Amino acid sequence: MASQEVDAPNVLEWLRAHSDTLQDCNPRRTDSLDDRIDRSLEFFARLDAAGLTGWGWPAESGGRGGSAELRAELYDAITAAGFGMPEQVGALEVLGSALVAHNPGIASRYLPELLAGRALWCQGFSEPEAGSDLASLRTRAVRDGQGWRITGQKVWTSLGHRSNWCGVLARTGAPDSRHRGLTLFWVDLQAAGVDVRPLLTLTGEEEFSEVFLDGVYVPSDHMIGPVDGGWGVAMDLLQYERGMWAWQRQAIMHSTLSGLIAELDESDALTASIVAEAYISLTALRMRCRETVKRLAAGERLGPEVSIDKILLGQTEHLVNDAVRAVRERGFAIGDSAEARTERAEWFYSRAATVYGGAAEVQRNIVAERVLGLPREAARG
Ligand SMILES: Cc1cc2nc3c(=O)[nH]c(=O)nc-3n(C[C@H](O)[C@H](O)[C@H](O)COP(=O)(O)OP(=O)(O)OC[C@H]3O[C@@H](n4cnc5c(N)ncnc54)[C@H](O)[C@@H]3O)c2cc1C
Structure with missing residues (x-):
């Protein structure tokens, strides 16, 4: 895939040239997920210090600009140079794209932190009784002054126990409003009322979490998209x-x-x-x-x-x-x-x-x- 509309650096060349010094933070699959997350954060920090992350993300949202194909080139280069894929890439690709499209202000505040290896994000969609039938979810958000209070439970939240921010889909419409009454919020997992409990998987890793939200306050400018437009x-x-x-x-x-x-x-x-x-x-x-x-x-x-x-x-x-x-x-x-x-x-x-x-x-x-x-x-x- 070639995308040369901006003068982006050749990341594969750089990774190969610095391969030895980057081995201590190679995020390849190892026994410990926590170790892999630490390595992933450090790996992104070093890439960012070399000016290599942020390409393919709009400059007005905290990126360095250029076509989104540059991100595809980065991921290809990481594996081609023998490195594991950093753990934060999954949530970055899914939530980062939503932030950029639906709340560029929030993106410009939080995207640079993730790209510099200082933050992790997670997705709070699934619930105990809402997986494939996501529109039946019951986590509720009610207005409170200039913001919202969210109460409910999410499950299977990948990397939830290490994440700083979570995209939480909650019901803002009537209980039976199905897909018409949902809103997506950008939730601080360190906020009062959040309880994140890791779940142990078959592989012995705590890859998922349950996320309990008890009246968690979210300011209105932390909505991703319009009310009921989730x-x-x-x-x-x-x-x-x-x-x-x-x-x-x-x-x-x-x-x-x-x-x-x-x-x-x-x-x-x-x-x-x-x-x-x-x-x-x-x-x-x-x-x-x-x-x-x-x-x-x-x-x-x-x-x-x-x-x-x-x-x-x-x-x-x-x-x-x-x-x-x-x-x-x-x-x-x-x-x-x-x-x-x-x-x-x-x-x-x-x-x-x-x-x-x-x-x-x-x-x-x-x-x-x-x-x-x-x-x-x-x-x-
Ligand atoms: C590795 C992993 C990571 C995940 N990470 C996250 C995350 O970060 N955030 C998050 O919110 N969620 C996450 N999930 C949850 C995931 O999105 C749900 O597991 C998925 O949507 C399915 O929902 P469910 O598990 O409730 O299964 P169910 O919806 O109960 O489905 C059970 C079975 O019934 C079948 N089925 C259901 N409905 C139909 C239908 N209409 N027609 C035919 N077959 C049907 C399904 O195919 C499946 O085989 C993760 C899951 C996994 C496995």
Whole structure:
């Protein structure tokens, strides 16, 4: 992907030249999520000090300007130079894009902090009884003077326990207003009334949190988009989850698969075919994401067709991590090295790719009904 409209530095060259000195903050997957987060913050701090973060984000929102494709180039360069993807990139891509589009004032205050490795953000959408059916969420925001008070519970909040700010979707309309009565707020997780409780996952990491909000005060200028307009903002933000989020994931998988291919025993036809299937899916994903990122960078509004990107991403995550398991077979199953533990953790995480950000079954329904125009599924009696 080439984007030369501004004089952005060549990040791949810089990363390669400074590879040795950056190893102490390489955010590659390790046993400890907290360690990885610390490394990610330091990695971004060093990149920022070298003037390498912020490209592809509008200057009026705290970035350095240029096409959004520059962000895609940065993520590709990070993995191509042998580094792990910094943990803050996911929330940056999803929430950063929403802040820039719907509250540039807030973006200009908070985006530079994240780009300099001084902050982490998280997304507070899902609730115990509102996942795929997000419009049924019950966290409530009521007016209080110049601001709002939010009360409710969020769950599966990735990196919640280390985050400073959370994008919280709350109900501002009547209890039965569904998607018409939601508003997105920018919430300080250190504010009075916030209780963040980490959840331990199967991999032994506290990757998610439950976030309890008890009358948490949020000033009116910390709304992302208009009152009762949160659904539109959430749908807008999903385009970036499909686009740039998928792009940085494919960059990670590209680097993983390149390593596997290099050590493949060509006489093992079965394993070679598993790797080949993963490679074909990854290539399709990369091509698809490339077009999506270009469309986003050109300011196009994307429609239900981006669900295809999400389906491809989930499928590819499964295939690539199954390929790792097939090639590293014994070590993967019973090895106790840091590498084996990391591979197993990645494999477990890959199973979540058909759930987070919109479950695969729901995406297939969207493609069937809204892209292919097939009839809606008949209600079961
Ligand atoms: C790794 C990971 C990270 C996450 N991070 C965050 C985060 O940072 N912030 C956040 O807010 N949330 C996060 N989530 C939550 C995620 O968005 C939800 O898990 C997801 O939306 C699905 O909701 P649910 O878990 O309640 O499952 P449900 O909605 O209960 O779905 C259960 C099953 O039913 C199927 N199903 C549901 N509805 C339909 C339908 N209409 N048609 C066909 N099948 C259907 C689903 O496909 C799924 O298989 C994360 C989840 C994971 C796994």
